[in-house]
Structure formats: structure tokens, C-alpha cells
Amino acid sequence: MRKPEIREKILEFIRHSLDERGYAPTVRDILKGCNLSSTSVVQHHLNTLEKEGRIHRDPQVVRSIQLIKKDVVEVPLLGTIAAGKPIPVPGSDTWTTPPDETLKLTTDMIGNKSNTYALKIKGTSMLDALIDDGDIVLMEAVPTAENGQMVAVWLKDEQEVTLKKIYREPGRIRLQPANKQMKPIYVKPQNIEVQGKVVAVLRRLGR
Amino acid sequence: MRKPEIREKILEFIRHSLDERGYAPTVRDILKGCNLSSTSVVQHHLNTLEKEGRIHRDPQVVRSIQLIKKDVVEVPLLGTIAAGKPIPVPGSDTWTTPPDETLKLTTDMIGNKSNTYALKIKGTSMLDALIDDGDIVLMEAVPTAENGQMVAVWLKDEQEVTLKKIYREPGRIRLQPANKQMKPIYVKPQNIEVQGKVVAVLRRLGR
DNA sequence: ATTTATAGTTAACGGATGTTCTATAGAACA
DNA sequence: TGTTCTATAGAACATCCGTTAACTATAAAT
Numbered sequence: 125m126r127k128p129e130i131r132e133k134i135l136e137f138i139r140h141s142l143d144e145r146g147y148a149p150t151v152r153d154i155l156k157g158c159n160l161s162s163t164s165v166v167q168h169h170l171n172t173l174e175k176e177g178r179i180h181r182d183p184q185v186v187r188s189i190q191l192i193k194k195d196v197v198e199v200p201l202l203g204t205i206a207a208g209k210p211i212p213v214p215g216s217d218t219w220t221t222p223p224d225e226t227l228k229l230t231t232d233m234i235g236n237k238s239n240t241y242a243l244k245i246k247g248t249s250m251l252d253a254l255i256d257d258g259d260i261v262l263m264e265a266v267p268t269a270e271n272g273q274m275v276a277v278w279l280k281d282e283q284e285v286t287l288k289k290i291y292r293e294p295g296r297i298r299l300q301p302a303n304k305q306m307k308p309i310y311v312k313p314q315n316i317e318v319q320g321k322v323v324a325v326l327r328r329l330g331r
Numbered sequence: 332m333r334k335p336e337i338r339e340k341i342l343e344f345i346r347h348s349l350d351e352r353g354y355a356p357t358v359r360d361i362l363k364g365c366n367l368s369s370t371s372v373v374q375h376h377l378n379t380l381e382k383e384g385r386i387h388r389d390p391q392v393v394r395s396i397q398l399i400k401k402d403v404v405e406v407p408l409l410g411t412i413a414a415g416k417p418i419p420v421p422g423s424d425t426w427t428t429p430p431d432e433t434l435k436l437t438t439d440m441i442g443n444k445s446n447t448y449a450l451k452i453k454g455t456s457m458l459d460a461l462i463d464d465g466d467i468v469l470m471e472a473v474p475t476a477e478n479g480q481m482v483a484v485w486l487k488d489e490q491e492v493t494l495k496k497i498y499r500e501p502g503r504i505r506l507q508p509a510n511k512q513m514k515p516i517y518v519k520p521q522n523i524e525v526q527g528k529v530v531a532v533l534r535r536l537g538r
Numbered sequence: 539a540t541t542t543a544t545a546g547t548t549a550a551c552g553g554a555t556g557t558t559c560t561a562t563a564g565a566a567c568a
Numbered sequence: 569t570g571t572t573c574t575a576t577a578g579a580a581c582a583t584c585c586g587t588t589a590a591c592t593a594t595a596a597a598t
Contacts, residue, residue: 130545145389145395146387146395146397147354147355147392147394147395147397148354150393150584150585150586151585151586151587152584152585152586160546161546161547161548162546162547162548163585163586163587164546164547164548164587164588164589165545165546165547167586167587167588168544168545168546169545172544180353181586182352183586183587184553184554184585184586184587185354185554185586186357186393186394186554186555186584186585186586187354187393187394187395187585188352188353188354188394190353190354196403196437227439228437228439229437229439229440230403230435230436230437232434232435232436233436233533233535248511248512251461251510251512254458254461254462254463254534255461256461256509256510273536274536302463303458303463304455305455305458322536323535323536324533324534324535324536325466325532325533325534325536326440326531326532326533326534327461327531327532327533328440328530328531329480329481329529329530329531329532337575357554357555357556358555358556358557359554359555359556367576368576368577368578369576369577369578369579370555370556370557370578371557371558371559371576371577371578371579372575372576372577374556374557374558375574375575375576376575379574388556390556390557391555391556391557391583391584392556392584393554393555393556393584393585394555
């Protein structure tokens with residue numbers, strides 16, 4: 125019988141230890157904490173966990189166990205977004221040079237996604253999306269978007285980028301402002317280009 | 332001669348170690364890393380740093396050094412905010428019972444403040460502040476607010492709470508919506524009660 | 539039924555590590 | 569001048585800890 129439960133228990137214990145005490149447990153800490161009977165049992169499970177990529181250890185180093193799951197993510201601030209300008213989409217050239225600035229965020233905010241980036245809003249052209257000058261939007265680089273999703277849309281005819289909720293309707297696409305008091309606009313499918321999904325909006329005030 | 336520089340160097344080394352490797356250095360790591368010559372020198376400085384409250388160690392525990400400064404802050408989500416309802420202000424009764432939910436945020440977002448709390452917006456009554464239904468506002472519990480600051484204001488006559496930028500003018504107070512296209516309202520000073528300062532606005536989409 | 543992989547036990551080695559003791563030197567201070 | 573505080577140096581100690589080896593036990597696979 126495979127016994128993953130004991131390894132879950134060990135992981136939980138490590139998590140607890142990191143959380144409560146601030147540093148990782150030793151093999152013998154785990155031994156006692158999980159009611160195991162031998163250090164080599166612990167060693168065995170730790171080896172397995174490391175093979176599974178769930179923890180990382182530095183050989184011979186006391187208390188070097190780390191959980192792989194990340195709590196804090198650094199999101200690159202790739203540029204600004206303004207009316208009449210396509211938004212910077214992470215391309216090969218954008219990734220090669222490291223971004224000038226990064227934002228530290230918790231996975232609470234974005235869902236552990238790796239393809240998330242941030243853009244700073246310039247100007248008040250996004251007011252209908254309830255987004256102010258200086259706000260920061262977290263974008264996820266996705267090829268497609270589901271109905272109802274808030275997306276960054278490039279309007280080819282108007283040469284303009286806008287943030288709207290997208291709804292595909294027969295023969296047309298409805299772009300609905302976040303502000304429900306405002307009316308939607310309708311565009312031809314071939315007139316738009318979805319440039320990314322809006323994951324979150326951040327507004328920092330009074331600094 | 333006092334030598335705080337070497338302790339700053341040690342702190343920096345600890346920070347670097349925690350950052351790069353994920354766990355704290357040993358006394359001998361610091362010895363080599365800071366070009367010191369004896370473990371007892373390191374011990375001495377660590378004792379001093381601990382007395383100064385800048386680090387914490389567990390006696391006899393390897394790699395237990397922790398920096399006191401916090402990077403991730405848990406902000407209590409104290410309740411909801413809606414028109415016609417005073418916002419929950421952290422009082423004695425609110426703090427005694429732990430909040431149902433907390434938000435993990437980095438000090439990037441809020442400035443290491445301890446008196447910060449979060450409120451969830453219910454309804455669209457804050458649209459003029461560019462704040463949507465479901466948005467989360469981070470409030471700082473402060474007694475006074477400076478001019479131009481975005482604050483939560485309780486309007487006594489109207490029995491309503493609103494988020495506006497506050498400007499004290501002779502004989503009246505101007506409450507300016509964040510949306511610059513909208514006109515300010517003017518109120519008598521005795522008609523308002525500042526309930527807190529808005530530190531940030533968070534909007535999480537598509538989950 | 540036999541083999542194989544996983545899990546557990548016991549014991550021990552050797553090195554890493556926190557701590558302590560003693561001694562020295564310079565600066566501040568009264 | 570003597571005292572005290574801080575910083576430094578070297579050495580030594582006892583313990584903690586990661587690792588390994590040899591062996592047994594059990595479940596799964598063939």
C-alpha cells in the first residue's frame with residue numbers, strides 16, 4: 125500500500141514549522157512531530173518528496189528544507205497603457221531584458237499564474253472601466269478569453285486599446301464597460317484583438 | 332568606538348542569505364560572509380542585534396535567525412461597506428474576535444502600517460470613486476486626514492458613507508470624487524465624520 | 539509463488555554548529 | 569588614574585544533525 129498520507133503529514137508539519145517558528149524542521153524534528161520512529165524513515169520520505177518536486181533541500185545543510193509552493197510572486201511591471209497605444213504584450217524581446225520594476229504580490233491576489241504581468245495606466249481613458257490614472261492592472265497573457273471576462277481589447281479601426289468585458293454574440297461582439305451605468309459598444313469580430321485578460325486592478329493612494 | 336556598520340553588514344548578509352538560499356546562515360556562514368575572524372565576534376554582534384530587537388534567534392537552534400521586519404502582512408477583512416451604513420471601524424469589540432478572513436499583502440502595497448484593515452464593497456454606490464461592487468478597499472484607521480487624501484466619510488444628515496477626496500475650505504468641506512469628470516459636493520464641517528483613510532483599492536477579476 | 543518496490547528499524551560515523559571561556563586592546567568616562 | 573564598556577581573537581566543548589549501511593516487514597506486480 126502506498127502511503128502518501130504520511131508524506132502529506134510531513135509536508136503539513138514542515139509548513140507548520142515554517143509558519144510558527146520561521147525556519148524549517150530538522151529530520152529529527154519531523155521524527156518527533158509526526159510520531160515516526162526512525163530518522164531514516166524521515167529521510168526516505170524527504171527523498172521521495174524531493175523527487176516529486178514538492179520540497180527542496182541543500183545536501184548536508186541543517187534546516188534547509190523549503191516548500192516549493194510560492195507565497196510571494198514578483199510580477200514584472202512591463203510598461204504603461206494609454207488610449208491610442210497598443211499595450212506591451214510580453215514577447216520575446218520584452219522578456220529578454222529584465223523589467224525595470226517588479227511588483228511583489230501574494231498568490232492571494234493572482235492565482236499562482238506565471239504569465240502575469242502588470243501595466244500602469246496613463247490618463248483617464250479607462251474611467252468607464254472604473255480604472256483611474258495611475259492605477260495598475262494585472263494582466264494575464266492568454267490567447268483567448270471567455271465570455272464575461274474583462275479583457276484588454278485593441279480596436280483596429282479606432283486604433284485604441286480599451287478594457288471591457290467581452291461577450292461574443294451572433295455576428296458581433298459586445299464590449300461592456302465595468303460601470304454598469306454605461307452602455308456597451310458593439311464591434312465586428314474582425315475589428316478587435318484580445319491582448320490579455322485583466323486579473324486584478326490595484327490602486328495605491330496617498331503615499 | 333561604536334561600530335554599527337559591521338552589524339548592518341551582518342544584517343544585510345542575513346537578508347541576502349534568506350533571500351537567496353531560503354534559510355538563515357549559521358554563525359560560521361556569517362563569519363566567512365562578512366570577513367570576520369572569530370565566531371565569538373559574530374556571536375557578540377548577534378547578541379547585540381537581538382537586544383536591539385532587530386533579529387530573533389532560538390537558543391541552541393541551528394539557522395534560527397530571523398529578521399524582525401515583515402514582508403508579508405495579514406490584513407483583517409473586517410466587513411463590508413455599503414451606502415447608508417457606517418463602515419466597521421476597528422474598535423475594542425472588533426479586535427477581540429478575530430476576523431473571519433484575512434488578506435495576505437506585501438508591504439509593497441501598504442506601507443508597513445499596522446492599523447490597516449480591509450473592507451469589501453457591496454453595491455455600486457461608490458462608482459464615483461471608481462470603486463466597483465466587490466472591490467476591496469484598504470483602510471487606515473487614522474483620526475485626521477490631510478487635504479487631498481481619499482477618505483471614508485460618514486455624512487450625518489444623509490446617513491450615508493462615501494469615499495471622496497477631502498479638501499477643507501473656508502467654512503465648508505469639499506468632497507471631490509476620484510472621477511474628475513464628476514462634480515464635487517460641499518458639506519458643512521459638522522456634518523461629516525472621517526472614518527478612515529483609503530490606502531489602496533484592490534479589484535480581483537475572473538476567478 | 540516469486541519478485542520487486544516501498545516502508546520501517548537500529549545503529550553508528552563524522553562533521554557542522556551554537557556556545558562558552560579566557561585574554562587583549564582601545565575608547566569613554568568619572 | 570582606574571574603571572567600565574565594547575570589540576576582537578583563539579580555542580575548546582558538547583551537542584545536534586544529515587547521512588549511510590545493514591536488515592526486516594509489508595504491499596503490489598508479475
